Amino acid sequence: MRIDARERLRVVAGATAGLLLTALLTELLSRHAPGVPWLVAPLGASAVLVFGVPASPLAQPWAVVMGNTASALVGVACVHLFGGVPELAAAVAVGTSIGVMFLLRCLHPPGGAAALLMVLAGVRDWEFALDPVLLNSLLMVAAGMVYNSMTGRRYPHPQVAAPPTPAATARPGPGAAPAFSGADLETVLAHYNQVIDVPEDDLRAIVDQAGLLAARRRLTTLRCADVMSRDVKVVEWGTPLQEAWMLLREHHVKALPVVDRARRVVGIVTLADFMRGAALDVHAEWPARLRRLLQPTPSTRSDKAEVVGQIMSRQVRVASADRPLADLVPMFAATGHHHIPIVGDEARLVGILTQSDLVAALARVDGL
Template identity: 35%
Template sequence: MRLPHREALSGWRFRLFAPILAGATLRERLVACVGALACIALTGLICGGLLGEGPHLPLIVAPMGASAVLLFAVPSSPLAQPWPIIGGNTISAFMGVIAANLIHDPIVAIGVGVSLAIAAMSFTRCLHPPGGAAALTAVLGGAPVASWGLLFPFVPVGLNSCILVALGLLFHKLSRHNYPHVVVSATSMHHTKDPPANRRVGFREEDVDAALQVLKETFDIDRADLSRLLREVEIQATVRSSKDLKCADIMSRDVVAVSPDTTVEVAHALLLRHNVRTLPVKEPDGKLVGSVGLRELAFASGPVKALMAPPATTSADAPALGLLPVLTDGKTHAVVVIDQAWQIIGLISQTDLLAATARLVPTDRVALESVA
């Protein structure tokens, strides 16, 4: 019998332990386990204290377990946001109660209940997979559920959902997760209708819509997140293809800097004299402590130490094109290159990066486009 090659075994192990979800890490899964452990237990404890234990009403309904998987394992999913959890579970349970009361055949009732739940959640923009289980619970829950009638969707289903979401909000805040997941829409820093500079090239939003129509698939990701992911992929691909160009290759080495005690008037004069937009602020030993620019110096007086902003920094051996997201955000005009001791060794401005990027464009392509 022929044994598998070591490479095949290694690939099999990788596929077995590789994360199913994009971006999932072991740390995130452990955090999800801790969140589910604490919040599901607390939800049951709180409901028990409010409603009292007994056969008349369950402390917590089974769909809350599925909601917890979404809430803690994939908190960025559109299906795991507060309204889908609360509205999806409650509305679906209500659809299940309606189906159970109108249809006496349980086989037909469970199908109708789940079908109505999907339709209701879709129209109310609170699609939540555990809602299907909430609808089934309402149909097949037996005497304890039937005794509560139309109140069952609100107690315990709605109550469980509200408490779980409240605990989830607190847990994600403590664990420093972005929840509820909000994608900040890109707007111009100049307060005009123009899109930001880094959104004026490459694909457009209508291209994303067209691609989704071609694929004819529904993905568990917010459309804005999908656009943000694709733009980051573009940047990473550009960085990878130009990985040999380092920050040390394009940085200015004769850096104009000021000390924390430099006055606003002197700093402003230096900006004008050297025709720059940003001045690093360093201690007498050369250690970087902040930066100032025209934005900070406008209508100010006194020493610059009270006006310093957190500096954008990088290292000399970092890929130069990795600075594209920073220097095209509309507010950062220069990145300070530092060593491990935060000593200033250089500075890269938007002009430096633009000049470097222009040199990467193939000359034959430029010539062809100009002729065309």
């Protein structure tokens, strides 16, 4: 069991305190006759469940109280019916108690022991199922509620089905585990068709967390070179503005790295740079201003920008091809970057990473 020493101590202390409290209060409240047990042995197994696995469906108050009590009644009935053949009475008592617990939705393993105890002890008094079995079970549950709450464990742990996931929100976010609805989980569990000693909400949370860790691990193994666009359209410092604009329009891109003759990045020109160059923040006659910016000036002197180097952004963030993709996610998410040139050996341009490339990579990580 992969739990730390603190949790083990919590369980041991809880079971000890819970059983002690149950024994003391039963001794005070019980009206048992002399020589009649006032504490039943199956309660020890109930304590393991209530304090050791308080989230388990088998440890919930209804399961503990009704599982033990109904099984004790079944055991007493089998003593009356098959008392002359104790072997038959024992087998029928345990089997029937399991069936009754399934029927009442209160499956509790110590219930089988409670039924067997009635047969082995030859109990014929129906009140024994109420005092001490029912009384013991109620006190144990009360102790579990108090102790588990004090030590940070939810008890009772309601078995609430997850709400259906709307189609519009079923898609997971970047890096998240693949989403599934409560109905999906119920379908799988129905097909599995076995008792699982984990509540459905905890099972869903465990699967979600495992999927999230797996997605993060896969994301850290991806490098920029794995997802970048390699067919990069580039311009140089002296590329005419009209030529650069046509490249943006023809190839449906929003940025062009500016490189020198050694293919090292010296800047980047984007649609925003063209907008600033044409003062497009002033809406009046902006088509005319854009045409004027793009139109080459025939004379040797000009009062406007003529080449890419005059409007490009010189402060460019670049990343190496072998850099983990996960390092660049915050850059796209928080700093407003839309395009990051990727460089290889000797800082030469080998590709470009766009928001679209990042989204596609995250989608593959998430298994969409």
